[in-house]
Amino acid sequence: MKRIAICPGTFDPITNGHIDIVMRSLSIFDEIVVAVAPNPKKTPLFKIEERMDLIGESFKDLERVTIESFDGLLVDYVKQKGGVAIVRGLRAISDFEYELQMALMNRRLDSVIETVFMMPSEEYSFLTSTIIKEIASFGGSVKGLVPEIVEKALSEVFKLK
Numbered sequence: 001m002k003r004i005a006i007c008p009g010t011f012d013p014i015t016n017g018h019i020d021i022v023m024r025s026l027s028i029f030d031e032i033v034v035a036v037a038p039n040p041k042k043t044p045l046f047k048i049e050e051r052m053d054l055i056g057e058s059f060k061d062l063e064r065v066t067i068e069s070f071d072g073l074l075v076d077y078v079k080q081k082g083g084v085a086i087v088r089g090l091r092a093i094s095d096f097e098y099e100l101q102m103a104l105m106n107r108r109l110d111s112v113i114e115t116v117f118m119m120p121s122e123e124y125s126f127l128t129s130t131i132i133k134e135i136a137s138f139g140g141s142v143k144g145l146v147p148e149i150v151e152k153a154l155s156e157v158f159k160l161k
């Protein structure tokens with residue numbers, strides 16, 4: 001049976017840190033579903049369709065990676081997809097408290113689904129979508145930190161602003 005893992009997030013936009021986590025997960029799981037949350041609370045820069053397109057482009061050569069959007073309870077979505085695990089990235093220690101809280105709450109909601117944490121390569125350890133948007137908004141270079149397609153999308157957004 002195929003072992004499917006769900007990699008949920010806002011991905012506003014996808015960075016090389018996210019990609020690093022998905023690539024590592026592919027060595028453990030047969031299939032990764034990148035599940036994009038609309039997350040209106042965070043008032044994303046990119047619409048959900050744009051975020052999904054950018055992720056799709058970034059993984060276009062990888063058959064074992066699929067991109068979907070989801071709403072509602074994550075554990076329900078994982079069950080619906082037949083997933084065995086939730087994959088999250090752990091960066092600097094600042095991620096730990098929130099991630100532990102989420103993982104334990106999700107376990108309480110469904111004890112069968114495990115949360116797996118992956119550590120990114122050091123060079124992406126301090127990389128966040130927020131910092132990328134901030135740099136790009138001031139015209140700074142984000143080369144090497146995001147896929148080229150994201151670089152282009154960011155420069156278009158901030159040119160228009």
Ligand code: ADP
Nearest residue numbers: 008009010011012017018088089090120124127
């Ligand atoms: P969320 O709003 O759910 O935190 P994000 O898009 O910010 O969504 O992050 C999705 C997942 O990717 C989270 O598990 C986050 O820790 C992880 N992640 C984001 N950036 C990085 C990075 N640079 N290195 C490793 N993991 C990352």
